[in-house]
Amino acid sequence: MSLKQISSFAAGQWVAPGAGARTIASAITGEPFATAGNDALDVQAMLAHARDVGGPALRRLTFHERAKMLKALAQALSERKQALYDLSFETGATQKDHLIDIDGGIGTMFVFASKGRREMPDGHVYLDGDVEQLSRNGTFLGQHVCTPLQGVAVHINAFNFPVWGMLEKLAPTLLAGVPAIVKPATNSCYVTELAVRIMLDSGILPDGALQLVSGGLGDMLDHLTCQDVVSFTGSADTAMKLRQNPVIVTNSVRFVAEQDSLNASILGPDAAPGTPEFDLFVKEVVREMTTKAGQKCTAIRRIIAPEAQVEALIAAISAKLAQTTIGDPRLDGTRMGALVSNGQKADVLAKASLIGQEAERVFGDPDAFEVIGADAEKGAFVPPMLFHCADPDAARHVHDTEAFGPVSTIMGYRDLDHAIALANRGQGSLVTSLITHDPEVARQVVMGAAAFNGRIYINDRDSMQESTGHGSPLPHMVHGGPGRAGGGEEMGGVRGVKHYMQRTALQGSPRMLATIGRKWIPGAPEIQGPAHPFTRKFGELQIGETLHTAPRTITLDDIEHFAHFTGDTFYAHMNEDAAARNPFFPGRVAHGYLLLSFAAGLFVEPNEGPVLANTGLDGLRFMKPVVAGDSIKVRLSVKQKTRRTDDYGEVRWHVTLTNQDDEKVAEYELLTMNAY
Structure with a gap:
């Protein structure tokens, strides 16, 4: 059986795998099925193509024209969703997982298209805030404006969301008027490549607006300038290496990182067994442990509950996890598929073993579990594993080791201050969730934990029917987190667009500012x-x-x-x-x-x-x-x-x-x- 050839798109040409190419195995069978990578890519030509061809073409368009372009791209992807689904099974993802990755990514692009039309001007300059009167009679004014960076955005994406991970970065980048070079993780780059082909084949994008690296970037980061942006999603170790690139440091290249996150979920002291909130909490935990086989940057890694409820929670979560069928994701009966690769499987098991030094595994045995429709030894399958940490104050690994799979640890808290302190031990998270029906509990948690989180998700019986879930970043809201989570921000509506623009303080007469901003100001003619x-x-x-x-x-x-x-x-x-x-x-x-x-x-x-x-x-x-x-x-x-x-x-x-x-x-x- 011949291997699929996963190409790059560089300087207007598709480039097949070549020297340095890697073999990619199916997550389901462990058998090689594709190859990707080419060490001979001319990265300087790619950067020049983006800066000299793609950038000027995008900047000639208004924000509204770019928004219409995003909508058309999203429609083109929607028409080819089934092809993306079919290919994405090889990553170990189920059909429900596809809805998060593929449909979620397309939906994100639609949202940015809508926001671009509704919240940004039909022009080339974004006015950021109100006019400031800098003189007594109003003849000298100030106005902050945002204009597109004149470089390229290099997007380095993780393996777990090959479509959403690309589109959630690409949509605000293109809306800002900046070309992108997308580098997906090699393990799942074949899905990204198909999505890129669909967009390029549509003829919607100007030349140079989008390029693709399937494989390694080579020395591309060594040629960046102050007009470029690097947006990275992945491990903290890799982020650290990239941040320390001398060129990135010297040229003050914008670097956005979304990395390791020991996200927590807190059960409120009011949410006892028998309440809607207790049942909701169990449902959220199980969903976050099993969706995408736990391979989500927002998944719940630490379950923080009142000490009196720990035993009941372990029983309730274990009972639901026992209903999770593991196997070939293409089968209708499968509720959890495989990890992306056997290498990822080995990493998850090693991290789970480390957590096991401080916590007892109370559900899930990686040496004894059933897999339907596939070979558990050959495929990258692991069972959901629930640990109980009896002494979370003394523990270290449960607060700083992320097993990027279906692994979570439950721990008890004495009072709400203790719960907040345990959540903050993550030293910076993408999200902490709180399940409570008591608004005063919610207020106390926000006051104590918000500084350590990019997002706090609060849910109860009033909002549970329409809520989107602990692990769902939305394009309207900021996605990112401080500290261990990387300190970056993505999405957040127009905020995300401004990450790819330069904010400049203009000073001048009303006539000058009105002409630049295409917006009349009192005092202008x-x-x-x-x-x-x-x-x-x-x-x-x-x-x-x-x-x-x-x-x-x-x-x-x-x-x-x-x-x-x-x-x-x-x-x-x-x-x-x-x-x-x-x-x-x-x-x-x-x-x-x-x-x-x-x-x-x-x-x-x-x-x-x-x-x-x-x-x-x-x-x-x-x-x-x-x-x-x-x-x-x-x-x-x-x-x-x-x-x-x-x-x-x-x-x-x-x-x-x-x-x-x-x-x-x-x-x-x-x-x-x-x-x-």
Whole structure:
């Protein structure tokens, strides 16, 4: 039987395995089935191709165009999911595991595509935060902006998630406008290679935006600059070696690491047997031990429970683990497949033996377990193993040794402070979960343990039906952790995109900043349009196009009619003496919402036109009270435009209300949808 040839994609060409290639064995049979790697890859040509071809092509696109590109890539992968499933079985993963890796990765790409359209501008510069007024009269301002790095992102991924591990890094990278060179772990690189082929064959990506190294990187890291990023997932030992590369240190190359993590799950003191929380805790532990055969960076390694509940937990967890069928992942009856390789099997057994020096194995015998549809000796199969550590305070290995497989250790705590101290012994985790129905318990754990965790997952009977699980990083939320977990961050919505951009502090006049950011700022030039702005289509409106209205006088009858009509008879509007005693008002004042209503009456064009809908307002502030006899007028300016579909776009209007003395009385941003 000939071996599958797993190629690299370098500088626009597919390169077959060559000198230095490694043989990859099936996790199920232990038999060789593929080969990957080529020591002759021209890594400098790959870097140049990314920087000189891929980078400029991506930066020419707006954030929205890149977001559309991500959506199209996700759709292309969705159409070929079955091929990815079929190949991924060789990694030892079951069909349920595929849903986490393949469907989860595609879903992550869809989320970033959506966030790119909804939360980022249809432009090339991302405005980070509000404008800062740096001078008395507002002629000198500050604004933080983010622009794409002009280098390449080198993604070094782990073996356990060959699709999700790539896409969760790739989506924010491409959305930022930075090309990527993806280097998957060799043991499962054949699945990544197929996913890359699907994306490249789709014709969606510009040349140079994505390259693939199946095998070793060679000396690629020796040629990086301050414009490049290395994003690594794997062991702490490997991360340490890469961090210490002299070029990475000298050139201050951004280095993001997600590495070893002794994640914990805490059972709250209120979650006794018979409660929904106790049953939920058992379910979460068993799922995290057996999903992907425990080969998850977020899996539960330490089970922390009240001392009084340890015995009951061991019994309940063991009973559920006993129902776990182990075997060929392609079989419908298999609930847990194999580890990725026999080398990984040897490593897990060695680490479990180390943990066994401090804890008693109470479930799972690696020398006596049943495997269905496969040979336990030839394949990389191990049973789930549960240990009990009777003295977690004296233990060391259970808090610093990660057996990257279906291995977990239960330990008892005396009180909640003790539970927090035990969780923090991990010295930095990706996630700690807490199962409790007591919000005060949750608050205490967060206050005590959040500093040691990238994520804290809290679940109970109220959220259990919709919760995503202890071990599920979500693209909306930060994934990473301090200390032992690597100190890096991934995903987190737009936060993840900014990891591949440079934040720069701009200083200048309103005109300068408005032109750079494509967003009008008070003090920037106003444009007089040829007609009322509400009569002009989305594509016709210009940033800074402004309407100044005639004034309207506010009368006491207006205030009283509005109060009785709406039912808002708050004393500040209706009682002169009471209003005068209020330190904020000189006497009876107009309702703020009356002012907004009158403002709309001043600037709205009533006839049918391109304005399709008012979708809300942001940042409303009332600056100065308006009393009967005052007048108000409005300045309405086109602040920002965001195209949503081919038929319409969102217009953000800056609205300022001033009184007869030109003093601001209110300010807000109005959102409308306008026909294109």
